[in-house]
């Protein structure tokens with residue numbers, strides 16, 4: 001199938017892109033790497049009157065190395081992160097996540113902003129960036145606002161972005177030298193979306209013990225009481241990775257699903273925890 005006819009604009013500034021979205025009154029789509037929007041247009045799951053290509057806007061490719069964080073423009077590609085062409089706040093965590101996304105051809109075009117804005121719960125960045133404590137930086141007609149990535153997705157394929165807003169960048173806090181990271185996903189082969197995904201960050205110097213479960217039916221789940229589990233895991237206590245304790249925690253966090261899905265999420269979470277234990 002081919003895409004339905006649409007108008008195409010490639011504005012040079014963020015202000016002009018927002019103006020175009022506003023004038024389209026909800027009947028426009030932003031285009032970044034096109035790795036998700038392209039198939040949606042071709043399958044006519046999306047039939048916008050206007051497509052606004054944002055890949056020529058300099059602000060969306062900008063990176064900034066701040067004192068305690070790195071800002072990464074929304075149009076930075078997975079390959080830019082994988083290859084270290086942008087500063088890394090995460091001591092290798094983000095390049096590692098990028099490297100495991102799909103295939104190189106997808107990573108060459110797919111962007112970190114497009115991945116978040118698409119809001120697929122099985123995608124890697126929503127879970128990884130939520131666990132890293134990143135913020136989404138959003139620009140719209142009313143100005144700029146920041147939202148924690150953990151709250152940016154409001155459901156499967158739904159986000160807090162309004163139709164006339166653009167995701168400008170993500171702000172990723174710098175990890176301390178003692179930080180440990182665990183990330184595990186279950187997918188049948190590279191390029192297939194994950195059936196379960198877990199990210200765990202232990203950064204005691206910043207008081208962070210965060211766990212996020214992705215590839216759920218809705219938005220990724222941030223576990224509020226990961227502190228006990230993560231600390232016990234680091235200490236290697238006998239009950240640290242007990243199946244029962246972890247299953248109870250996932251239940252408490254609201255993980256639903258059938259028994260197969262619950263089982264693979266449980267395994268994925270325990271393997272992510274084991275990574276911080278062993279490093």
Ligand SMILES: Cc1cc2nc3c(=O)[nH]c(=O)nc-3n(C[C@H](O)[C@H](O)[C@H](O)COP(=O)(O)OP(=O)(O)OC[C@H]3O[C@@H](n4cnc5c(N)ncnc54)[C@H](O)[C@@H]3O)c2cc1C
Nearest residue numbers: 030032033034035036037102110111114115117123124167
């Ligand atoms: C074969 C294949 C395998 C894949 N496997 C994986 C995988 O294993 N893991 C994974 O995480 N991802 C995977 N992906 C997704 C891919 O990584 C892209 O990140 C993702 O498709 C979206 O990024 P994009 O830049 O291509 O966005 P686009 O396709 O251009 O846009 C996606 C959506 O986001 C909106 N959008 C894009 N940028 C912005 C912005 N700056 N502001 C507001 N809205 C915006 C668009 O309007 C559209 O609705 C796969 C894709 C393919 C085709």
